[in-house]
Amino acid sequence: MGNENLFKNYIWVVVILLSSFFLNEINAQFSSDKSSSSSLEMLTLINVTLGGDFPISGTYPASRTERVDQLITRIFTTYKAELLRSTPDEKLLGIIKTSINEYSKRNIILKRFSGEKISIDLVKFRLTGNFEYNPYLKNDDVIIFPPLDLVRNFVDISGAVNKEIKFQFVEGEKLSDAILIAQGLNSSYLSVDSVSISRLSYDGLMEEILKVKISENPILQRGDRIRILADANKKRDYSVLVLGEVNRPGKIYVTKNKTTLKEVIQKVGGFTNQASLGFSELIRNSNTISVLQKEAFEASMSGTKLTLEEEQKILNSKRHELL
Numbered sequence: 001m002g003n004e005n006l007f008k009n010y011i012w013v014v015v016i017l018l019s020s021f022f023l024n025e026i027n028a029q030f031s032s033d034k035s036s037s038s039s040l041e042m043l044t045l046i047n048v049t050l051g052g053d054f055p056i057s058g059t060y061p062a063s064r065t066e067r068v069d070q071l072i073t074r075i076f077t078t079y080k081a082e083l084l085r086s087t088p089d090e091k092l093l094g095i096i097k098t099s100i101n102e103y104s105k106r107n108i109i110l111k112r113f114s115g116e117k118i119s120i121d122l123v124k125f126r127l128t129g130n131f132e133y134n135p136y137l138k139n140d141d142v143i144i145f146p147p148l149d150l151v152r153n154f155v156d157i158s159g160a161v162n163k164e165i166k167f168q169f170v171e172g173e174k175l176s177d178a179i180l181i182a183q184g185l186n187s188s189y190l191s192v193d194s195v196s197i198s199r200l201s202y203d204g205l206m207e208e209i210l211k212v213k214i215s216e217n218p219i220l221q222r223g224d225r226i227r228i229l230a231d232a233n234k235k236r237d238y239s240v241l242v243l244g245e246v247n248r249p250g251k252i253y254v255t256k257n258k259t260t261l262k263e264v265i266q267k268v269g270g271f272t273n274q275a276s277l278g279f280s281e282l283i284r285n286s287n288t289i290s291v292l293q294k295e296a297f298e299a300s301m302s303g304t305k306l307t308l309e310e311e312q313k314i315l316n317s318k319r320h321e322l323l
Contacts, residue, residue, distance in 0.1 A: 048137050052145035054103055055079060062137050068110060068120050069134045072143070104148040106168045113140040123167065123181060155220055157182045159228035160189040169222045176217050178226055185214075189230035198225040242268045245275035 048071055049059045056079045062071050080100055108120035118135060120143070125133035150166055155173075158164040161182035170177075175195060179185060185192050197210040200223060212218055214228070238254050247269030254264065261282070265271070 046137060046139035046141075049140075049142045050075065050145075051142060052109075053147045054143075054145040055100065064137065064139075066137050067131070067134045068108075068137065068143060069122055069125060071137060072122070102148055104145050104168060107146050107170045109144045109146075110135065111142040111144065112138060121170070124177075127180060127183065153222055155222075155224050155226065157226040157228070159195075159226075160186045160192045160230035161228050162186050169220070169224075173220050174217045175214065175220065175226070178220060178224075179214075179228070182228075185228065186230075188233050188235070190233075192228060192230045194229045196227045196229055198227075199223065240264055244280070245272040246270065247272060 044064045046062050046064055047059050048062045049057075050072070051057050055076065060071070060075055083100070105122040106124075108122070110118040110120050112118070120135075121133040124130065148168060150168065153169050154166050155169050155178055156166040157178045161179065161184065163183045165182055167178075167181050193214055195212055195214055197212070197218070197220075199208045199210065199221060200206065201208075210218070220226075234256060236256070238256055238259075239251050240254055241250070242252055242264060243249050246265065249268060252264055252267045271277075
């Protein structure tokens with residue numbers, strides 16, 4: 001733990017040392033890119049400040065044709081590439097890679113020189129393409145990032161949605177916003193109309209369960225844990241592999257637990273004249289040797305021959321699973 005804290009402190013030292021370098025580098029790069037432009041184009045250059053809890057802050061050149069997301073992506077990509085390039089320590093590099101993208105992409109405040117304040121939501125913009133969440137930049141804009149705290153300032157959504165996710169909470173949002181960020185209801189489930197919301201008391205000792213209809217669209221609270229309710233979808237790719245002396249060997253589709261062996265044999269066109277029922281074998285995934293045989297059969301069907309080393313690797317992995 002002490003070494004990890006030391007590494008994290010080192011990261012911040014690196015960030016501080018590199019901040020001025022990045023500012024000069026990006027300014028120089030942007031000016032160079034515009035060097036061949038007309039004087040009219042040069043007049044479109046503006047200054048935008050990034051502040052708050054963002055990995056690298058400062059004032060950067062931008063174009064009036066740039067939107068908030070374009071500027072943030074450009075500055076952050078340059079910073080990230082240089083930070084990773086200049087970090088030789090493998091352990092430190094691993095910490096950086098897992099933490100570098102952890103900055104808020106919601107509830108960002110864009111402050112205009114006029115005093116106007118605009119709320120920026122890059123998560124919703126990237127999901128919907130609605131430019132209301134990603135406006136054009138103006139000269140002397142200041143973009144302020146709030147802290148990202150997914151331990152206390154979060155909403156979690158799971159169940160019958162396309163993407164189960166924990167995301168940053170924003171005051172005033174409703175259930176429909178959470179479903180949007182979870183990329184919508186999963187259409188493979190039928191009759192999805194109810195939701196269970198778990199809310200803990202401030203001390204974390206008491207739980208309140210709210211069961212409501214999705215159509216009610218309740219306002220969310222910080223720390224809500226949402227489960228979209230739906231009966232389990234048992235529709236899966238159930239199949240068996242039939243090999244040997246049958247007329248049409250290969251993968252056969254079956255039901256969950258109701259297809260009989262007779263029906264399977266009928267689906268492969270029955271036995272050949274050379275078939276011997278006395279030497280037939282039904283292999284289930286119930287013991288290590290059978291699993292290994294099945295893996296070998298499947299490999300032979302695909303035209304791939306397993307080496308002794310590969311067979312041993314399969315055997316070891318399956319033995320581990322069964323222990």
